[in-house]
Amino acid sequence: MLGIRFIKFDAMTYIIHHKKGRVVREGRGLAFYYYEPSSSIAAVPLASNDVPFIFNEVTVDYQTLSVQGQISYRVRDAKVLAEILDFTVDASGAYKKDETEKLTQRIINEAQSSTAALVHALPLKEALRAAKVIGEKIAIDLKAAEAIKALGLEILSVNVLAIKGTPEMERALEAETREKIQQDADQAIYARRNFAVVEERKIKESELNTEIAVEEKKKQIVEKKFETDILTAENTRKVRELKMQADIAVEIERQKLIDAHVANSRKEADAQGYAVETLLKPYRTMDWKTLAAIGKDFQANQEVAMAFRLLAENAAKIGTLNITPDLLQSLTETTPKLNA
Numbered sequence: 001m002l003g004i005r006f007i008k009f010d011a012m013t014y015i016i017h018h019k020k021g022r023v024v025r026e027g028r029g030l031a032f033y034y035y036e037p038s039s040s041i042a043a044v045p046l047a048s049n050d051v052p053f054i055f056n057e058v059t060v061d062y063q064t065l066s067v068q069g070q071i072s073y074r075v076r077d078a079k080v081l082a083e084i085l086d087f088t089v090d091a092s093g094a095y096k097k098d099e100t101e102k103l104t105q106r107i108i109n110e111a112q113s114s115t116a117a118l119v120h121a122l123p124l125k126e127a128l129r130a131a132k133v134i135g136e137k138i139a140i141d142l143k144a145a146e147a148i149k150a151l152g153l154e155i156l157s158v159n160v161l162a163i164k165g166t167p168e169m170e171r172a173l174e175a176e177t178r179e180k181i182q183q184d185a186d187q188a189i190y191a192r193r194n195f196a197v198v199e200e201r202k203i204k205e206s207e208l209n210t211e212i213a214v215e216e217k218k219k220q221i222v223e224k225k226f227e228t229d230i231l232t233a234e235n236t237r238k239v240r241e242l243k244m245q246a247d248i249a250v251e252i253e254r255q256k257l258i259d260a261h262v263a264n265s266r267k268e269a270d271a272q273g274y275a276v277e278t279l280l281k282p283y284r285t286m287d288w289k290t291l292a293a294i295g296k297d298f299q300a301n302q303e304v305a306m307a308f309r310l311l312a313e314n315a316a317k318i319g320t321l322n323i324t325p326d327l328l329q330s331l332t333e334t335t336p337k338l339n340a
Contacts, residue, residue, distance in 0.1 A: 014078035044078035069160040077152030114141035135160040
């Protein structure tokens with residue numbers, strides 16, 4: 001009535017009431033009467049908002065990918081924002097212009113500029129794995145952007161939800177990944193087989209080392225036995241040498257004894273010979289007939305034999321000599337001994 005109206009706002013809305021070009025009241029969650037023909041009311045929402053985005057960018061290796069995410073922000077200075085964008089409401093509290101789209105577009109433009117600067121420097125594979133890095137880069141750039149500060153906004157968070165390549169490129173990467181996985185599987189199989197071969201070789205080496213140790217032990221035993229046999233043989237040889245030396249010593253002593261015995265026997269024989277020589281010396285110049293005659297055991301038949309010997313010696317002087325068998329028999333018969 002008469003242009004006077006009542007309006008009320010919630011606590012998340014900052015109200016600036018202008019009247020005749022001057023700010024007559026401002027604040028959050030106001031409710032008041034105003035004169036419509038001379039009043040202008042700006043209502044700036046203070047609640048945080050989420051701005052989704054999706055960017056198509058090209059990597060350094062000329063591959064196209066899409067970056068999808070979300071930016072959360074809130075109005076830090078409502079008066080600054082109200083001076084740049086039109087948040088005027090009518091008598092029913094509805095906005096006369098929709099400035100929200102313009103606000104979000106400015107934020108998205110800043111975010112895309114930051115994303116493009118990073119993605120253009122990365123190859124495709126790195127870019128697909130750089131969601132966290134891209135999100136942090138966007139957040140830092142937005143907080144430092146003069147356009148965001150000029151709007152009186154505060155960036156709460158930036159989340160990159162997905163980074164995708166084209167379907168063809170994804171299939172190619174999937175094929176490459178499958179091949180890599182297959183290669184890893186083949187490598188694992190090879191490593192397992194190689195490990196088995198290595199372990200089997202270690203077992204065989206251990207068995208061979210055991211056999212070598214056994215053979216070495218046997219060799220040591222044989223060498224020790226051989227040394228023992230050599231020592232025994234050496235001892236036996238020494239014993240034989242000692243025995244031989246003892247035998248030689250005995251033989252030497254025996255030889256000395258024999259030599260002494262021979263010397264004594266020779267001396268005894270020499271003594272006996274001398275005695276015999278001395279005893280027979282007187283008889284050497286005697287005639288044998290005289291020697292026969294002085295013999296203690298001179299018999300008649302011996303005398304007869306001597307007579308015949310004398311006859312034989314003087315046969316040249318004898319003319320005729322007759323010896324009858326009766327005479328010869330009588331002469332050869334045994335007769336008593338004749339005393340000298």
